[in-house]
Each structure stands twice: as structure tokens, then as C-alpha cells.
Amino acid sequence: MSGERADTLAPPGSGRDAGRALLEVRDLRVRFSRGGRRVHAVNGLSYRLNAGEILAIIGESGSGKSVSARTLMGLLPPSAQVSGSARFEGTELLGMPEREMRGWRGAEIAMVFQDPARSLNPTMRIGAQITEAIRAHSDMSRKQAAARAVELLKLVHLPAAERRFYEYPHQLSGGMRQRVVIAIALAGEPRLLIADEATTALDVTTQAQIMELLLELQQRLGMAIILISHDLGLAASYAKNVVVMYAGRAVEYASAEELFAHVRMPYTQALLGAIPLLEREPHALLPVIPGQPPDPAALPAGCPFRPRCAAATDACLEPPPFEEHEPGHWWACWHPAKDPAEDPARDPGEPGGAHARPVKDGVQG
Amino acid sequence: MAAVEAPAAELGLAPARRPWGRKLALYVPAGLVAFVLAGCFLGPLVLPIPAPVGGDVLESALPAFSPGHLLGTDPNGNDILSRILYGGRASLLVTIAVNLIGLFVGGLLGALSGYVGGALDTVIMRVLDVLIAFPSLVLTLAVAQSLGPSLTNTILALAFFSIPAFARVSRAATLGLRELPFMTAAQLCGTPWWRVLLRHVAPNIGPQLITFSMLGMGIVIIIEGALSFLGLGIPAPDPSWGNMVAQGQASLSATPDMVVWPSLALFVSVLAFNLLGEALRTQGSVR
Amino acid sequence: MTVALDRRYRSVPARLFGSPAFRMVGKRLLMAIPIMLGVSVLTFWVLNLIPGNAAQQLLGAEATPEQIRALEAQMGLNEPAVSRYFDWLGGAVTGDLGRSFVSGQDVAGQLGERLTVSAELTGLALIASVALAVPVALLAARRPDGLFDRVSMFVSVSGLSVASYVLALVLVLVFAVRFAVLPAIGYVPFAEDPVENLRGMVLPATAIAVPLFCFYTRFLRGDLVDQLQGQDYIVTAQAKGIGPWQVLLRHAFRNSSFGLITVVGLNLSTLIGSTVIIESIFAIPGLGQLMLQAINTRDVLVVQACVIVFAVVTVLANLITDLLYAVLDPRIRYGSG
Numbered sequence: 001m002s003g004e005r006a007d008t009l010a011p012p013g014s015g016r017d018a019g020r021a022l023l024e025v026r027d028l029r030v031r032f033s034r035g036g037r038r039v040h041a042v043n044g045l046s047y048r049l050n051a052g053e054i055l056a057i058i059g060e061s062g063s064g065k066s067v068s069a070r071t072l073m074g075l076l077p078p079s080a081q082v083s084g085s086a087r088f089e090g091t092e093l094l095g096m097p098e099r100e101m102r103g104w105r106g107a108e109i110a111m112v113f114q115d116p117a118r119s120l121n122p123t124m125r126i127g128a129q130i131t132e133a134i135r136a137h138s139d140m141s142r143k144q145a146a147a148r149a150v151e152l153l154k155l156v157h158l159p160a161a162e163r164r165f166y167e168y169p170h171q172l173s174g175g176m177r178q179r180v181v182i183a184i185a186l187a188g189e190p191r192l193l194i195a196d197e198a199t200t201a202l203d204v205t206t207q208a209q210i211m212e213l214l215l216e217l218q219q220r221l222g223m224a225i226i227l228i229s230h231d232l233g234l235a236a237s238y239a240k241n242v243v244v245m246y247a248g249r250a251v252e253y254a255s256a257e258e259l260f261a262h263v264r265m266p267y268t269q270a271l272l273g274a275i276p277l278l279e280r281e282p283h284a285l286l287p288v289i290p291g292q293p294p295d296p297a298a299l300p301a302g303c304p305f306r307p308r309c310a311a312a313t314d315a316c317l318e319p320p321p322f323e324e325h326e327p328g329h330w331w332a333c334w335h336p337a338k339d340p341a342e343d344p345a346r347d348p349g350e351p352g353g354a355h356a357r358p359v360k361d362g363v364q365g
Numbered sequence: 366m367a368a369v370e371a372p373a374a375e376l377g378l379a380p381a382r383r384p385w386g387r388k389l390a391l392y393v394p395a396g397l398v399a400f401v402l403a404g405c406f407l408g409p410l411v412l413p414i415p416a417p418v419g420g421d422v423l424e425s426a427l428p429a430f431s432p433g434h435l436l437g438t439d440p441n442g443n444d445i446l447s448r449i450l451y452g453g454r455a456s457l458l459v460t461i462a463v464n465l466i467g468l469f470v471g472g473l474l475g476a477l478s479g480y481v482g483g484a485l486d487t488v489i490m491r492v493l494d495v496l497i498a499f500p501s502l503v504l505t506l507a508v509a510q511s512l513g514p515s516l517t518n519t520i521l522a523l524a525f526f527s528i529p530a531f532a533r534v535s536r537a538a539t540l541g542l543r544e545l546p547f548m549t550a551a552q553l554c555g556t557p558w559w560r561v562l563l564r565h566v567a568p569n570i571g572p573q574l575i576t577f578s579m580l581g582m583g584i585v586i587i588i589e590g591a592l593s594f595l596g597l598g599i600p601a602p603d604p605s606w607g608n609m610v611a612q613g614q615a616s617l618s619a620t621p622d623m624v625v626w627p628s629l630a631l632f633v634s635v636l637a638f639n640l641l642g643e644a645l646r647t648q649g650s651v652r
Numbered sequence: 653m654t655v656a657l658d659r660r661y662r663s664v665p666a667r668l669f670g671s672p673a674f675r676m677v678g679k680r681l682l683m684a685i686p687i688m689l690g691v692s693v694l695t696f697w698v699l700n701l702i703p704g705n706a707a708q709q710l711l712g713a714e715a716t717p718e719q720i721r722a723l724e725a726q727m728g729l730n731e732p733a734v735s736r737y738f739d740w741l742g743g744a745v746t747g748d749l750g751r752s753f754v755s756g757q758d759v760a761g762q763l764g765e766r767l768t769v770s771a772e773l774t775g776l777a778l779i780a781s782v783a784l785a786v787p788v789a790l791l792a793a794r795r796p797d798g799l800f801d802r803v804s805m806f807v808s809v810s811g812l813s814v815a816s817y818v819l820a821l822v823l824v825l826v827f828a829v830r831f832a833v834l835p836a837i838g839y840v841p842f843a844e845d846p847v848e849n850l851r852g853m854v855l856p857a858t859a860i861a862v863p864l865f866c867f868y869t870r871f872l873r874g875d876l877v878d879q880l881q882g883q884d885y886i887v888t889a890q891a892k893g894i895g896p897w898q899v900l901l902r903h904a905f906r907n908s909s910f911g912l913i914t915v916v917g918l919n920l921s922t923l924i925g926s927t928v929i930i931e932s933i934f935a936i937p938g939l940g941q942l943m944l945q946a947i948n949t950r951d952v953l954v955v956q957a958c959v960i961v962f963a964v965v966t967v968l969a970n971l972i973t974d975l976l977y978a979v980l981d982p983r984i985r986y987g988s989g
């Protein structure tokens with residue numbers, strides 16, 4: 001492990017299985033200047049994604065997860081200042097000229113957005129919106145593109161695809177619209193699909209259907225998927241690896257199994273606590289995370305979670321490094337949580353085991 | 366943790382304008398408006414200028430920068446600067462009066478219509494629909510002609526079309542308020558309707574109406590000018606910017622100055638009000 | 653979903669009459685009737701406020717009260733206003749607007765001639781202003797806060813602050829007096845000499861079009877920028893990897909065009925209002941000029957007819973706006989859900 005300390009910027013995931021990296025993000029920083037205020041949306045985010053894998057980026061609203069995803073596609077407003085590195089198969093995406101970036105958008109990296117009611121053009125037929133995406137990256141004729149669009153609509157299991165081709169978005173239900181948005185994203189046969197809260201605006205049944213569709217497409221087409229969500233449960237069910245973001249930085253990274261078995265970062269633990277579980281007593285109050293996420297224009301010194309953290313001490317005034325403390329498990333915390341099995345009555349205020357080495361991962365598979 | 370977040374807002378897509386730019390956009394037009402108002406209302410009292418009417422025919426049609434007549438004189442020997450300042454006084458008086466009438470009468474009608482609703486709302490809105498169906502200038506012309514040209518009648522004629530405009534804005538704003546919790550609370554407490562309008566509705570729709578009236582100032586100045594230009598507003602020989610332009614039109618090719626000065630006064634005042642209204646609209650807490 | 657299927661396979665007339673757009677237009681047409689009645693009542697009332705009536709005006713100040721009363725009786729002015737209104741309304745429904753007190757001419761016939769002249773003027777101004785505003789707004793919205801945007805916004809705020817009558821005089825001063833390239837007055841009918849007719853229309857149409865152009869440009873630019881910066885489907889379009897012009901034209905402009913249509917429709921009454929004054933400056937024998945003349949001679953029936961024609965045109969324009977909207981906007985064309 002000490003050998004790897006030299007390169008503190010090495011993104012999580014590069015330690016083991018350093019095989020084919022599709023996307024490697026290092027120390028990504030995004031800052032907006034608005035009305036004289038500097039808003040730090042992303043503050044040094046690093047991660048790594050292998051081809052064909054699903055990575056979940058989890059965080060609350062304003063944690064910078066959406067901004068970091070849009071940065072990859074160069075879809076930020078001109079007031080954004082971006083630094084760091086994001087290599088897609090070795091090609092640097094950040095700072096790429098707009099004209100060149102356009103060749104990557106849709107063709108290599110595609111995106112599915114949160115609200116399908118808003119992400120389709122209300123005045124264009126479904127078919128035209130898909131063929132537009134197809135023809136942006138190929139020299140198909142109109143006819144070929146239309147045939148391909150119907151194919152895509154069938155691929156996303158839209159019922160009566162030929163007819164829907166001629167309909168407008170308002171004639172479709174929310175779930176069907178999201179399928180159309182996914183079909184648009186698939187038009188350029190991308191190798192990375194970013195699903196930005198793709199199921200948040202849908203009802204629960206539809207959510208599950210859309211997630212199943214994404215999973216099916218990932219396996220059939222071999223795409224990698226970045227799943228952006230505030231829902232840890234979603235990440236647990238579908239993602240291979242999980243990045244937890246807080247105040248624009250990664251605070252914990254691990255495989256989904258590892259993360260849920262041995263959560264370390266108090267913030268992630270709090271997020272887990274805020275999920276309603278069937279095992280809980282009926283009508284019991286859901287534990288909530290006290291306080292508000294920090295104002296990205298005025299971040300607290302040291303650990304950004306300090307003001308809301310039950311385990312915070314003076315040590316937390318120093319920003320904790322984001323490091324691989326256990327094989328494949330990265331976190332940024334001076335007082336990582338212990339495994340419940342090991343210490344069931346853990347007192348969060350107890351600063352004792354600040355650097356105590358937790359046991360190595362016991363639960364795998 | 367909001368389930369559905371607005372991505373645009375999260376990304377901070379609001380137009381990034383520097384604070385000094387915002388201040389400038391507000392203070393420059395505000396200063397210009399103050400300058401125009403002070404010039405027209407205080408200028409004639411403070412500056413050593415002759416009366417706007419009853420000039421000496423011997424001094425007729427003097428060019429600009431003549432001694433004693435900074436902008437020259439018109440064919441009747443009246444000082445043009447004096448006529449512009451007094452004319453502006455008349456134009457602005459009409460404009461301010463029309464906007465105040467619109468603000469109070471239209472604002473009250475709209476608030477009542479929106480707050481009370483039901484049959485009253487239907488009646489008021491149908492009457493307003495009829496008024497709005499008229500091209501405003503055409504209606505104003507007919508009313509002005511019926512009443513005869515005078516300062517008061519010009520105000521009344523113009524108020525005819527400013528009232529429906531204000532009423533519409535006020536009604537829309539009131540409808541937006543009606544469902545808010547504090548309104549419901551006031552109603553549940555048994556507060557009488559007039560008190561709710563006064564204490565809860567008025568302070569909330571006020572800023573919006575005032576912004577609207579700033580944008581309306583420019584329009585009223587132009588329409589008042591049009592009425593006077595056609596001889597249906599401020600009657601000559603009393604000056605107003607509109608009738609000065611009309612007077613100058615007769616000798617346009619010989620003495621274009623006669624048209625240029627009042628036109629410039631019109632343009633600067635309308636521009637000042639338009640810019641101020643725009644700055645208030647984009648920067649105010651209300652949309 | 654079955655409902656949508658049913659609708660699809662119904663016969664053409666059934667689909668047309670059952671379509672939400674058709675129902676909306678029908679509703680608007682029915683709503684226009686009471687508005688028109690209200691307009692005529694109001695016009696009648698306003699014009700009867702006039703202290704001296706047409707008889708007095710025609711006979712001059714020296715006329716004896718007997719002479720005036722005699723002429724009043726002859727003209728039917730001694731009857732109560734209510735019965736005169738219903739007489740007039742009865743005629744108006746059958747297309748008879750009476751005869752002018754002053755010239756004795758048939759009012760309806762006079763209006764027809766004048767209407768075509770005014771329609772040409774407003775049509776030219778409208779087309780020119782929209783045709784120019786669209787490309788300028790698109791170029792400005794392409795780079796918000798860029799040089800072109802700043803310059804065009806400065807020009808349009810200034811242009812909005814210029815009264816059309818002032819602009820008309822400035823145009824006359826420059827193009828007719830200084831350079832003498834275009835006629836300031838003298839209307840030539842289109843049938844007589846199309847070229848001269850159009851040359852004569854350039855300055856008046858420009859005077860009307862410039863403030864409109866500024867208004868439309870500002871509106872469209874603002875709406876385009878709102879779409880580009882605030883709408884998610886714009887991001888979807890950008891994420892497809894299509895070019896910025898395609899995003900602007902196919903996505904932002906397509907959606908902004910509905911707003912533009914509404915604004916143009918609502919603005920038509922202002923446009924019509926400004927023809928009154930412009931026609932009088934350029935001596936164009938249109939409806940506006942007729943109305944001003946009639947106002948000065950207290951030719952009540954002619955004024956009334958003019959006001960009502962203006963109101964009808966405004967109401968019709970709003971109706972056409974709604975229709976266009978319904979035809980163009982798929983959300984209304986196909987109904988929601």
C-alpha cells in the first residue's frame with residue numbers, strides 16, 4: 001500500500017484490476033463564477049471506470065455529481081472553470097475544443113437525463129429527435145436513419161414503435177418518454193452512458209423497469225454506465241463500484257458489496273441510515289442527517305462533513321486525504337466507522353480508533 | 366433531499382453579470398430619469414429662461430446658440446428651450462397622472478377581480494376584454510375628440526387604456542397570491558376582504574405594478590405625444606413635445622431644428638424610463 | 653392508449669370537428685361576438701359624448717338653433733341614442749353602415765377602398781419587421797453577451813424609445829429632403845404603378861416597422877436565450893453532438909416561435925394604432941387617415957365604422973394567432989395525453 005501512496009492522485013480502481021480503463025478522472029475541479037461569487041461545484045474528484053462496468057456516483061443535491069458528469073461531455077455553461085484530467089481511452093476530454101468535443105458527444109459518451117418530460121423537445125416528433133442523433137454521427141440517408149430509429153425504439157422495448165415514431169412526446173407516458181431518451185442516447189452506439197438521475201422523476205414501478213432496461217442494454221451492448229443518483233439502494237442493486245460524493249469531492253469509494261458490508265465514511269453511513277427499510281419498526285422515525293449540505297460558495301475548512309458529523313473532532317479541521325485505506329476501499333475520513341459486527345455499540349463521539357486498521361474485507365460474494 | 370432537482374439551477378446557469386454592471390444598469394437610467402424630471406419641473410423655476418408663449422415676433426426663428434436663446438426660437442419668437450422644458454412638464458404630468466390612475470384604479474380592479482373571483486371577476490374581465498380589443502391609440506383618439514383637447518381630458522383619454530393594462534397585471538399577480546398559505550390564513554381568521562387586499566395583496570403585488578408602470582411610462586409619453594401631434598392632446602399654443610414636433614413638421618426642410626429638439630427630448634425621456642423599467646424588471650426580487 | 657387509437661382511425665371530418673384545436677377556435681369565435689357588441693356600444697357611447705354634434709358642425713357657428721334642429725331631424729340625430737344604436741346595429745349586421753353626414757357617400761364602400769391601402773401598409777411593415785427580427789435575434793442568441801448581442805440589444809432598446817411619428821419625420825428629412833431618393837408624400841395605387849406604389853410605401857412602412865422590429869428582436873432573443881440556458885431538451889440536443897446552429901434553429905427557435913407568434917398577434921393593435929398617425933404624416937389614403945378626417949369633421953358614422961373595423965381586425969388578428977398556434981403546436985393540435 002505504501003508504494004501507492006506516492007501517487008495520491010491515482011484514481012480509485014487503479015489499484016487492482018488495472019486492466020482496460022475506459023475513463024480515468026483525476027482531480028477534477030469545476031468552479032462557477034456567478035455575480036462575483038465563486039461556487040466550487042467539484043473539488044478534486046477522481047475515479048476510474050473500466051469498459052462495460054457500472055459505476056454509481058451517489059450524493060445529495062448540489063454535491064457536484066451532475067456537474068462532474070456534464071463536465072465530461074463539455075456541456076457546462078461558459079462561466080465554468082474546469083481543471084484536472086478526464087481521459088477517455090487515453091484521450092483528454094477536458095479543454096477539448098468544442099468542435100472536436102461534438103464528435104465525442106453522442107458517439108462515445110451519451111447521457112440520459114432526469115426528467116423525461118423536460119428532456120425531449122415538445123415540438124418535434126419522436127422519430128425526428130432520434131434520427132437527428134443518428135445522423136449527427138453517421139452518413140445514413142433519412143430512410144436508413146428512420147429504419148434505425150425504429151430499431152432503437154424496439155431495442156428499448158417501446159410498444160408500437162412504428163407508430164410512436166410519428167408521435168410527439170406529450171402523447172407518451174413518463175416511462176415511455178424515458179425509453180425514447182435512452183433510444184436517443186443509444187443512437188451513436190456510445191461506449192459510455194451517463195444516466196443522470198435517470199429514474200428519479202418516475203414512479204417506483206417504472207423506475208425498476210427503466211433500471212432493468214439499462215442493465216439489459218449494458219450487458220447486450222457492452223456499454224459502461226455511470227449511474228448518478230441520490231439513491232444508495234439503487235447503487236447497491238445495479239452498480240459494480242460506488243463513489244460517494246459530498247460537497248464536490250469523493251468521500252468514499254468501494255465495490256458495492258464492500259461498501260455495504262463495511263461502510264467507513266460517517267456520511268455514507270448516515271445516507272444508509274436515511275433509507276427506509278422493511279426491517280425497521282413500523283412508524284419509526286427515519287433517522288435524518290442533521291443540518292444542510294454546505295453552501296458550495298462557502299465551504300467549511302477541513303472535512304466538509306464536519307459540521308454535520310457526529311464523530312467530528314478537532315482533527316477534522318485538517319482535510320482528510322482520500323486514500324485507499326483497505327484494498328479496493330477508499331475513503332476520506334479521520335474517524336472511519338467500524339464494522340457493526342466488530343463493535344455493535346459503537347459510540348460515534350468516540351475518537352479512539354482514528355487510525356485503527358479495520359479488518360480486511362471478509363465478506364466477498 | 367429534494368427528489369427532483371432542477372438541473373439548470375444546480376448548474377448555476379443564471380446569466381453571470383458582474384455586480385457593477387447591474388448597479389450601472391440601474392443607476393444610470395435612474396439618474397437620467399431624475400435629470401429629466403428635475404429639468405422639466407425645476408428647470409423653468411431655476412434657469413433664467415423666457416416664457417414658453419407670447420414671444421417677440423421680431424425674434425422669430427433664431428438659430429440655436431443665439432444670445433439669450435440657447436436652442437433658438439420658433440417662428441412665433443418663442444424660446445425653444447423654454448418650450449421644451451414647459452412642454453416636458455405637460456407631457457410628464459400627463460404621463461405620471463395616467464400611470465397613477467392606472468396603478469390605483471386598474472390595480473384595485475384587477476386585485477378585486479382576482480381576489481373575489483366569481484361573477485365580479487367575469488364582469489370585470491369581459492369589460493376589460495372589450496377595452497383591450499380596441500387599438501389603444503384609436504380608442505384614445507375617439508375619447509380625446511369627444512372630450513375636446515385639454516390637459517385634463519388628455520389624462521382621462523389615456524387613462525382609458527392604461528386602466529385595463531394595469532388591471533390585467535394586477536389580476537394575474539393576485540391570482541398567483543390567492544392560494545398561498547398566508548392568504549388562506551388571513552381568510553380563515555375572518556379578516557374582511559378589504560383588509561386582506563390592503564394588508565396582504567397590495568404590498569405583494571405593489572412592486573410588480575410599479576415595475577410595470579415604469580415600463581408603461583415610456584409608452585404613455587409616446588402616445589401622449591401622438592395625441593398632441595394630431596392636435597387632440599395639449600392644445601397649442603401651450604407647448605408639449607408632441608405639438609412642438611407637429612409645429613416643426615410644417616417647416617421641416619427649412620428649419621429641421623424645430624423637430625430635432627423636441628424629438629430628442631422625447632427620445633431621451635422614453636429611453637430613460639424604458640431602461641429603468643427594464644433594470645427593475647430584471648433585477649427586482651419579483652419577476 | 654386505446655382512446656388515442658380510436659381517434660386515429662376516425663373519419664377526416666370527425667377528426668377535424670372533434671379536434672381540440674377546432675373546438676378552441678369555435679370557442680374563441682363565440683367569445684368574439686360579445687366583445688364586438690361591447691366594442692360597438694362603447695364606441696357609440698363615447699362618440700355621443702361629443703358636445704356639438706355633426707349638424708352643428710356642418711352648419712357652422714352662425715347657424716340658428718332652428719336650422720340645427722331641422723338638420724338633426726333630417727339626419728335622425730334627434731332620436732334617443734338607444735334607438736339610434738339599434739337602428740345602426742340592424743344595418744351593420746346586413747353590411748349597411750349608413751351614409752356619411754359630410755360627403756353623403758356610402759360608408760361601407762368608402763371603408764373597403766381604404767382598408768386595402770391600410771392592409772398593404774401594415775402587411776409590409778409586419779413582414780419586414782418579423783423577417784429582420786428573426787435572423788438578428790438568432791445571431792444575438794448564438795453568443796449571448798457577445799459583441800453582436802450587445803450591439804443589437806443597444807440598438808433595439810434605443811429603437812423602442814423612438815416614437816413612430818418622430819422616426820417618420822427623421823426618415824422624411826433624410827431620404828426625401830436631404831437625399832431626395834424616396835417620395836415623402838403622394839400615394840399611387842398599386843394597380844396604377846406598382847413600382848411607384850412600393851416606393852411610396854418604403855418610408856411609412858419603415859417608420860412603423862422599426863419599433864416593431866426592435867420589440868420582436870428583444871423578445872425573441874430573450875426567449876431564445878431562456879430556452880438555451882434553461883431547458884433540458886436543449887442539453888439533450890447538445891448531448892447528441894449536433895452543431896450549435898442546429899441546436900439553435902431546430903430546437904430553441906422552434907419552441908420560441910410560438911411565443912413570437914403570440915407576441916406578434918397581441919402587438920397588432922399597436923401596429924394598427926400607429927398606422928393612423930403614419931398615414932396622416934405621409935398622406936396615405938388609408939383607414940387611419942379617413943378616421944382622423946372624420947374625427948375632425950364629427951362625421952360620427954364614419955368614425956364609428958372606422959373604430960369598429962379597427963376593433964374587428966384586432967379581434968380577428970388575435971383569433972388567427974390562436975389558430976396558427978393551434979396548427980403549429982403539436983401539444984394543442986393533438987390534445988394533451
